[in-house]
Amino acid sequence: xxxxxxxxxxxxxxxxxxxxxxxxxxxxxxxxxxxxxxxxxxxxxxxxxxxxxxxxxxxxxxxxxxxxxxxxxxxxxxxxxxxxxxxxxxxxxxxxxxxxxxxxxxxxxxxxxxxxxxxxxxxxxxxxxxxxxxxxxxxxxxxxxxxxxxxxxxxxxxxxxxxxxxxxxxxxxxxxxxxxxxxxxxxxxxxxxxxxxxxxxxxxxxxxxxxxxxxxxxxxxxxxxxxxxxxxxxxxxxxxxxxxxxxxxxxxxxxxxxxxxxxxxxxxxxxxxxxxxxxxxxxxxxxxxxxxxxxxxxxxxxxxxxxxxxxxxxxxxxxxxxxxxxxxxxx
Numbered sequence: 018x019x020x021x022x023x024x025x026x027x028x029x030x031x032x033x034x035x036x037x038x039x040x041x042x043x044x045x046x047x048x049x050x051x052x053x054x055x056x057x058x059x060x061x062x063x064x065x066x067x068x069x070x071x072x073x074x075x076x077x078x079x080x081x082x083x084x085x086x087x088x089x090x091x092x093x094x095x096x097x098x099x100x101x102x103x104x105x106x107x108x109x110x111x112x113x114x115x116x117x118x119x120x121x122x123x124x125x126x127x128x129x130x131x132x133x134x135x136x137x138x139x140x141x142x143x144x145x146x147x148x149x150x151x152x153x154x155x156x157x158x159x160x161x162x163x164x165x166x167x168x169x170x171x172x173x174x175x176x177x178x179x180x181x182x183x184x185x186x187x188x189x190x191x192x193x194x195x196x197x198x199x200x201x202x203x204x205x206x207x208x209x210x211x212x213x214x215x216x217x218x219x220x221x222x223x224x225x226x227x228x229x230x231x232x233x234x235x236x237x238x239x240x241x242x243x244x245x246x247x248x249x250x251x252x253x254x255x256x257x258x259x260x261x262x263x264x265x266x267x268x269x270x271x272x273x274x275x276x277x278x279x280x281x282x283x284x285x286x287x288x289x290x291x292x293x294x295x296x297x298x299x300x301x302x303x304x305x306x307x308x309x310x311x312x313x314x315x316x317x318x319x320x321x322x323x324x325x326x327x328x329x330x331x332x333x334x335x336x337x338x339x340x341x342x343x344x345x346x347x348x
Contacts, residue, residue, distance in 0.1 A: 059117065059317040060090045061310070062110030066123040066147075067098040069227050070255035071283045075348020076121075076146065076303040083306025089313065098226075100124060104131045111138045117313040119143040120157075124196040125150040132156035141316045145309055148198040158316055161308045161326045163301045165199045169206020171332045172250060172278045175297040176211065178336065179276060183216060186247045189239050190222040191232055191260060193252040199301075200224065203252050203280060220246075225256040232256030236263035248276040254286040254298075261294060272296055272335075282333070284346040290333055291341055297334040303348050304328070 061084065068074050077095070084091035092110060096102035100123050110118050111134055118140055122128065128149050133156060135142050141158040148160055180186050190207075193200030204222075211217040221243050225231035232255065239246065240263060249264075251257040257279035264271045271277050272294040279286055282300040289295040305328065312322045333343055 053116075053317055053319075057317065058088060058090055059310075059314045060092070060113075060115045061117050061119055061313045062092040062106070062113065062115040063094070063119045063145075063309075064103045064106040064110075064121065065093065065095050066103065066121045068095060069098060070229070070253060070281070071285065071348055072254065072281045072301070072303045073227075075283070075346075076305065078348070079304045079306040080119075080145075080309060081306075083310045086307070087310035087314065089310050096123065098123060100127060107131050107135065111135055111140060114138070115140060116317040117141055117143060119145050119309055119313065121145045122147050122149050122198075123194065125198055125201070126196065129153070129156070143309060143312060143316075145305055146199075159312060159322050159324055159326065161305050161312065162328075163199075163330060164327050165202035165301075166206040166209075168199075168280050168299045168301055168330075169203040169208075170210050171206075171299045172203070172280065172297065173207045173210025175278060175299075175332065175334055175336075176217070176248060176250075176276070177214075179296065180216065183247075186217045187243075187245050188217060188219045188248040188250055189243060189246055190219055191225040191235050191249070191251045191256045192222055193224065193227045193256075195224045195226075199280075200227075200252055207250060219250075225252070225259075227253045227255055229255040229259040232259030233263045234259070236260035237266075240264070240267045240269075246275055248278065251277070251279045253301075254279050254281040254283040257295065258285055258289075261289065270294075282330075282346060283348060287333065287343050287346055290335070291343070293335070297332065299332050300330040302328050302330055 065077050094106035107118055118135055128151055132142055136156055144157050144160040146162040192204055221239055223235050225235050261271045277295045278297045279295055280299045280301055282298055286295055286298050290298050308326055315322050
């Protein structure tokens with residue numbers, strides 16, 4: 018029996034649900050059509066980890082817009098930073114018999130059981146933005162997102178160039194959510210580039226959970242307790258923007274008194290780069306929706322897909338001659 022289409026108004030409901038974290042779910046039909054017909058409309062269940070930053074909100078909007086462009090019916094759930102909400106959402110997607118599940122996992126661990134349930138139901142899973150640590154990697158079909166190790170390396174390479182002629186460099190790090198792929202790999206990549214050069218010391222590192230409020234809170238504490246700070250390496254723009262508020266409240270000049278290196282590429286960070294308050298922005302694009310929808314449709318048709326799909330990204334810094342001409346980011 019062919020599954021009924023979701024209502025045409027679903028897209029409008031999805032948009033209002035992004036902030037509310039509401040699971041959009043309709044009653045499934047009894048059977049999953051197999052094989053799919055030529056006119057089959059792909060249904061994707063997407064579990065978003067939260068809305069902790071402008072990057073994440075932009076990512077959610079792009080996924081919704083990409084589904085509309087591709088003619089994909091989307092069931093969207095915002096987990097509000099809780100893994101248990103994501104697991105519940107995935108089980109609901111399984112019950113509905115979606116064609117593909119896409120997941121932006123909040124942490125790397127703890128996915129084996131629910132992904133095994135998806136496989137038993139014959140539903141392929143795509144990872145978006147963050148990776149997972151799992152013994153059986155056949156439980157997911159592919160990963161769409163940035164190369165976080167390379168982002169950390171790019172941050173380190175900028176600092177090597179910026180620090181030419183310096184005798185010592187004292188670094189504070191505001192890292193992302195503990196246990197998440199970007200936090201772990203951005204830290205590893207950064208240290209990899211600077212290793213072996215004893216001028217560089219990370220004198221303080223703390224997790225800010227990718228939240229602007231935590232970035233400001235931690236930076237206020239760092240400024241009170243850590244002496245002679247040369248560099249702030251922040252794992253995302255939201256925390257960076259909060260940290261810059263704290264730096265300015267302390268009467269210091271971000272970008273001059275403290276070198277600022279950040280990752281993401283939100284519009285707010287690009288604007289501060291143009292003003293000289295940020296020295297380097299490593300891009301981590303939020304615009305993954307078209308890739309996700311393309312791969313979901315290919316999986317629905319039974320086609321093979323790449324195991325890993327990285328978007329093309331850039332590094333923007335004070336060394337760029339055309340920094341003032343960086344186009345609008347859209348998030």
